[in-house]
Amino acid sequence: MRFQIILVAVFCCGFVDLRKIRGISSSYKRFYKERKSFLCIDGSKMILFERVNDDYCDCEDGSDEPGTSACPRGRFYCTNLGFRPHYIPSSRVNDGICDCCDASDEYNSHVHCQNTCWNLGQRERAYVEGQMRTLDEGLRLKQQLIEEGVLLWREKQAQLRDLQQVAEDLQIKLEEHRRKKHEADQLKEQTLKAMQGGHSGLRRHNDTVSSVFKLLDCNKDGSITVDEVQAKVTLVHDAERVLSEDEAVALLAGGHQMDLTKFRHTLWEILTRGDSVKIKDTHGAPGSLLAEDPHLMAADRDAEWETTNLKKVEEAYQTVNMEISDLQKKLAIDYGTDWEFLFLSSQCYKLKVYEYTYTLCPFNHVTQRNTAGTEVSLGKWGMWAGTPENQYSQMVYENGEPCWQGGSRSTTVTLTCGTETSLLSVKEPSKCQYITDFQTPVACQPVLKQRGVHSEL
Structure with a gap:
C-alpha cells in the first residue's frame, strides 16, 4: 500500500512538472519554478502554483496558462529544435492544426503532427548559406567598385582642375580680344571721321552721293521717280519683293520724284543706314565709303576680324564654364563614404x-x-x-x-x-x-x- 502511494506521488509530481513547463521559453523558466504560489508576470495577481496550466485563465496577461488555450492574451512557445523557435497565440493550442513544426502545440489533440523542424531548418540553413555566399561575393565586388570609385573621383577632380585652368586661360584671351576689338573699332571710327572731315573728305563724300544718285536715275533726267525707286531699291530682309508705290513714295519723302539736293538729305541717309532698304544687288549701304577708300576698308576688316575672334572666345569660355558647373554639381553629390556609388x-x-x-x-x-x-x-x-x-x-x-x-x-x-x-x-x-x-x-x-x-x- 505504501509503495502504491509513493508511486502515485511520483507520477503526480512528474505530471505536474511536465504540465507546468509546456509552452515556456528557456528565458522564462525562472518564473515557473515549483513553489506554493505563482506571481503573474505582469505582477497583477498572486495565485496558487497548482492553478498554473490548469486550463483556466487567472492572470490578465495569460502568463498562468502558457501551455493551454484558456487565456485570450496567452502565448505558447514553440521550441522547434532544428528550426527557428517562435510564439503562437494560445488559442491555437490543441485546435487540430499543426502550428509548431515540432508538433508541441498539439500535445493533447486528435491530430497527429509530424516533426518537420529538421527539414525546415535544413532548407533555411541552405538559404542562409546561399545568402552568405552572395554576401561574400558582393563584398568582394564592392571592394573592387570602391577602388574604381576612388580612381574615378580622382579623375573627375583632375578634370575639374584642368577645366578651371582652361577657363582662366580663356578669360585672359577674352580680355585681350576685347581690348583689340575696342582698338579696332576706335581705329575704324577715327578713319571714317578723317575721311569725312576736311576739303578732300567732303569732296569724296559728295562724289559718292552723286554716283549713287546717278545709279538710281535710270533715264538720266536729273531726278529719281517712283518707278526708278521700285526698279533699283529693295528691302534689306526681303530682297525678292518689289516695293509698293506707297513704299516708294515714302522713300521719296512723300513726293513722286526728287532731285540730287533733296536726295542728299533724305533717301541717301536712309540708304547709308542700311537697316531697312538697300540698292539691289549690293550687300551693304549703297555708296558706302568702304568700297572706295582702302584705309577704311582695312580698318573695317580688322574690326570684323576682332569681332569674330571675340565671339569665338566668348563661346568657348561659356562652354567651359557650363562644363565646370555641371561637373561641380556632380562632385557635390554624396556617393558614399568611399565613393563606392x-x-x-x-x-x-x-x-x-x-x-x-x-x-x-x-x-x-x-x-x-x-x-x-x-x-x-x-x-x-x-x-x-x-x-x-x-x-x-x-x-x-x-x-x-x-x-x-x-x-x-x-x-x-x-x-x-x-x-x-x-x-x-x-x-x-x-x-x-x-x-x-x-x-x-x-x-x-x-x-x-x-x-x-x-x-x-
Missing part, C-alpha cells in the same frame, strides 16, 4: 513590367515609358533616405511630372545586396508614388555577416 552616376538600368518600361538612372532620374513611346518622369534625384544605421540603403527621387489628381510623381529606391547591379522590381502602392528594388554589390554591408546562422538551427 560613383560608378552608378553614368549608368541607367531598365525593367519591363507589363506594358511599361522603367528606367532608373542613379543620381539623375526615374522614367516610365509605355508601348506607344510616351515617357513620364517619375522623379529627379533628391537625396539619400535610409535608416540612421545605413543611410545609403534608400534613394528618393522627387518632383516628377504632375499627377492628374494633383501633386507630383516620386519614387523611392531601396538598395539591396547582390552580386549584380540591376533593377529588380517596380510597384505603385499608391497613386503616383512608386517604390523600386535595386540590387548592387555596393549595397552589401559587412555587418550582415556578423549575424550568421541562428544558433538553434
Whole structure:
C-alpha cells in the first residue's frame, strides 16, 4: 500500500512538472519554478502554483496558462529544435492544426503532427548559406567598385582642375580680344571721321552721293521717280519683293520724284543706314565709303576680324564654364563614404513590367515609358533616405511630372545586396508614388555577416 502511494506521488509530481513547463521559453523558466504560489508576470495577481496550466485563465496577461488555450492574451512557445523557435497565440493550442513544426502545440489533440523542424531548418540553413555566399561575393565586388570609385573621383577632380585652368586661360584671351576689338573699332571710327572731315573728305563724300544718285536715275533726267525707286531699291530682309508705290513714295519723302539736293538729305541717309532698304544687288549701304577708300576698308576688316575672334572666345569660355558647373554639381553629390556609388552616376538600368518600361538612372532620374513611346518622369534625384544605421540603403527621387489628381510623381529606391547591379522590381502602392528594388554589390554591408546562422538551427 505504501509503495502504491509513493508511486502515485511520483507520477503526480512528474505530471505536474511536465504540465507546468509546456509552452515556456528557456528565458522564462525562472518564473515557473515549483513553489506554493505563482506571481503573474505582469505582477497583477498572486495565485496558487497548482492553478498554473490548469486550463483556466487567472492572470490578465495569460502568463498562468502558457501551455493551454484558456487565456485570450496567452502565448505558447514553440521550441522547434532544428528550426527557428517562435510564439503562437494560445488559442491555437490543441485546435487540430499543426502550428509548431515540432508538433508541441498539439500535445493533447486528435491530430497527429509530424516533426518537420529538421527539414525546415535544413532548407533555411541552405538559404542562409546561399545568402552568405552572395554576401561574400558582393563584398568582394564592392571592394573592387570602391577602388574604381576612388580612381574615378580622382579623375573627375583632375578634370575639374584642368577645366578651371582652361577657363582662366580663356578669360585672359577674352580680355585681350576685347581690348583689340575696342582698338579696332576706335581705329575704324577715327578713319571714317578723317575721311569725312576736311576739303578732300567732303569732296569724296559728295562724289559718292552723286554716283549713287546717278545709279538710281535710270533715264538720266536729273531726278529719281517712283518707278526708278521700285526698279533699283529693295528691302534689306526681303530682297525678292518689289516695293509698293506707297513704299516708294515714302522713300521719296512723300513726293513722286526728287532731285540730287533733296536726295542728299533724305533717301541717301536712309540708304547709308542700311537697316531697312538697300540698292539691289549690293550687300551693304549703297555708296558706302568702304568700297572706295582702302584705309577704311582695312580698318573695317580688322574690326570684323576682332569681332569674330571675340565671339569665338566668348563661346568657348561659356562652354567651359557650363562644363565646370555641371561637373561641380556632380562632385557635390554624396556617393558614399568611399565613393563606392560613383560608378552608378553614368549608368541607367531598365525593367519591363507589363506594358511599361522603367528606367532608373542613379543620381539623375526615374522614367516610365509605355508601348506607344510616351515617357513620364517619375522623379529627379533628391537625396539619400535610409535608416540612421545605413543611410545609403534608400534613394528618393522627387518632383516628377504632375499627377492628374494633383501633386507630383516620386519614387523611392531601396538598395539591396547582390552580386549584380540591376533593377529588380517596380510597384505603385499608391497613386503616383512608386517604390523600386535595386540590387548592387555596393549595397552589401559587412555587418550582415556578423549575424550568421541562428544558433538553434
